Amino acid sequence: MMMNCVILDDYQNVALQGADWASLRDRVEVRVLTAHIDDEAELIAALASADIVIVMRERTPFPARLFAALPRLRLLVTSGMRNASIDLQAARAHGVTVCGTASSLTPPVEMTWALILGLARQVVPESLAMRRDGLWQQSIGKDLAGHRLGLLGVGRIGSAVARVGLAFGMEVSGWSPHFTPERAAAAGVAFAASREQLLAESDIVSIHLVLGATTRHLVGAGELALMRRDALLINTSRAAIVDEAALIAVLESGRIGGAGLDVFEREPLPPGHPYRTLPNVLATPHLGYVTRDNYATYFREAVQDIHAWLDGCPVRSL
Structure with a gap:
């Protein structure tokens, strides 16, 4: 049949x-x-x-x-x-x-770094300004070397992201609910005692956790308030790990430097969604595995x- x-x-x-x-x-x-x-x-x-x-x-x-x-x-x-x-x-x-x-795991690792580099060096707005408006050098890029990359999740993908960060000369720290100093040493990263410490000390925070009951909205308004005003948040994992309304609020107020996002609560991302137009957001249509x-x-x-x-x-x- x-x-x-x-x-x-x-x-x-x-x-x-x-x-x-x-x-x-x-x-x-x-x-x-x-x-x-x-x-x-x-x-x-x-x-x-x-x-x-x-x-x-x-x-x-x-x-x-x-x-x-x-x-x-x-x-x-x-x-x-x-x-x-x-x-x-x-x-x-x-x-x-x-x-x-x-x-x-390689494509999402590479996508993470595409977002980090694109956001840190303002690649999209600078390219559009030059192509569309004939402008030249509108922004000042954010350095990676000597600055701290904080990883929420240091599993297979997070560990691979860490290796690239170390190659760029970054200080790399990690935290997850079950992360230990021994695992941190094995991954070659500093151990953050809490997610609050990691968020407060990092210049770039990248999320590499599995979504579950304990990680849903793990990063909410209180956690985002701990981040440095020029810090960047990168999420190529799962959107619901971050409270979307809280993230939109801090991005609209300029409370953090920006966000690089490849995952969204609703996909495809609806027309008119703030992530489509916020100037401090680099959003891609879930390309991490594509x-x-x-x-x-x-x-x-x-x-x-x-x-x-x-x-x-x-x-x-x-």
Whole structure:
């Protein structure tokens, strides 16, 4: 029996180019949706005939009510091996197998530094001023060498970000709920005894924590008030780790120097959102994982996941 597969949110229309989908053609009919569907009723209608759905990261959440509305769904494949927007308990309750793929830590590390450098040296406004208005040297850049980079989260990604900071000649410190002096020494960074200390002492704060009950709104109004007035906040992790309303307030008042953001509470970022227009914000549309090599891995392993599931032995199950 031919299965129906829907690939969601293929914004760049590259999914079918990145893997051997032809190997499935005798067993699976594949349909690609390039536009994001925000309306749940419209999404349910689009997926009503799907036995298999491929999701890209957390672009389209799968809560319990969506599983309940899609009785035909049997396999859900996500890029990466962690997806907080999928209700795994509901998937199991509805008999849906959820599988993932590998995901490289290198692209988000590189994206973090793109935001740090772009914001510190005012790359976008300076380039636009020169191209659009014919102006020359409108700002003074922020130095990295000799200044402190504070990392909220020093896991695999945070440790890699730390190594680049050290290569730039920065002082690097780290904190997380379970970070220890021994782990700090192993990562080559200074141990911050508290997040308050890290926020107060850092020139640049970069977030690399997993979103969960203990980290949601970990950085709120009180924490942001501790930051230096010219400090920069970088978030390529998860938007909800920072209280969005509190961050917008300090950015609008100029209470901190600026923010480099690649993740947002609602994606795509709605038109008219303050992050689109605040002059001290460098915002990018969740590009941290969006690279050719990462996409090739995602779609190649998604095809492998489908083959394995069809053969009755699913791999990389979540």
